[in-house]
Amino acid sequence: MSIRPLVILPDSKLRLISEPVKEITQEIRQLAEDMLETMYDAPGVGLAAIQIGVPIRMVTMDVSKTEDERQPMVLINPEVIWASEEKRVYEEGCLSIPEYYEEVERPDRVRFRYMNLQGETLEQDADGLMATCVQHEIDHLNGVLFIDYLSKLKRDRVMTKFKKAAKREVGA
Numbered sequence: 001m002s003i004r005p006l007v008i009l010p011d012s013k014l015r016l017i018s019e020p021v022k023e024i025t026q027e028i029r030q031l032a033e034d035m036l037e038t039m040y041d042a043p044g045v046g047l048a049a050i051q052i053g054v055p056i057r058m059v060t061m062d063v064s065k066t067e068d069e070r071q072p073m074v075l076i077n078p079e080v081i082w083a084s085e086e087k088r089v090y091e092e093g094c095l096s097i098p099e100y101y102e103e104v105e106r107p108d109r110v111r112f113r114y115m116n117l118q119g120e121t122l123e124q125d126a127d128g129l130m131a132t133c134v135q136h137e138i139d140h141l142n143g144v145l146f147i148d149y150l151s152k153l154k155r156d157r158v159m160t161k162f163k164k165a166a167k168r169e170v171g172a
């Protein structure tokens with residue numbers, strides 16, 4: 001297992017549309033382990049494969065409350081198959097946009113379908129943090145970031161900040 005470097009804004013990889021996983025191979029199982037280790041180390045409650053530079057439709061998540069009761073999930077080719085009319089506002093963060101948090105409105109409850117590492121297709125209902133997180137992660141698979149839901153003014157501000165930081169890194 002290894003902790004992989006995170007892809008950070010404004011890296012254009014974050015705008016890629018990830019490809020479906022066709023077969024669950026040893027490479028996919030290894031990637032899932034690395035994603036979980038990278039997510040727990042960050043720390044985060046979710047991670048999409050593109051956030052470590054791999055453009056495939058795979059997500060890890062763990063929204064459990066305590067470290068002693070970890071509930072790791074690996075979602076392959078996840079999709080939302082139902083979303084409630086009711087919305088909820090949650091303060092979101094993103095491991096690819098470090099230390100920036102803003103309120104985002106999304107459907108309050110969703111049902112999603114995914115394949116697990118055993119190749120079984122499962123459906124799950126989610127509310128609360130899990131509903132927010134799975135929508136945020138599926139957005140990553142489609143090249144969408146939570147800042148896309150903010151006003152142009154806020155989005156431009158955060159883009160400018162991260163572009164400047166990236167320039168400083170190149171110069172350093």
Ligand code: K1U
Binds near residue numbers: 132
């Ligand atoms: O995809 C990501 O960038 C991970 C992101 C997921 C997420 C968090 C909050 C709302 C929606 C989606 C994170 O995990 S950011 C870090 C974070 O929120 C957190 C970290 C440790 C404990 C609890 C939350």
Ligand code: ZN
Binds near residue numbers: 096136
């Ligand atoms: Zn994110």
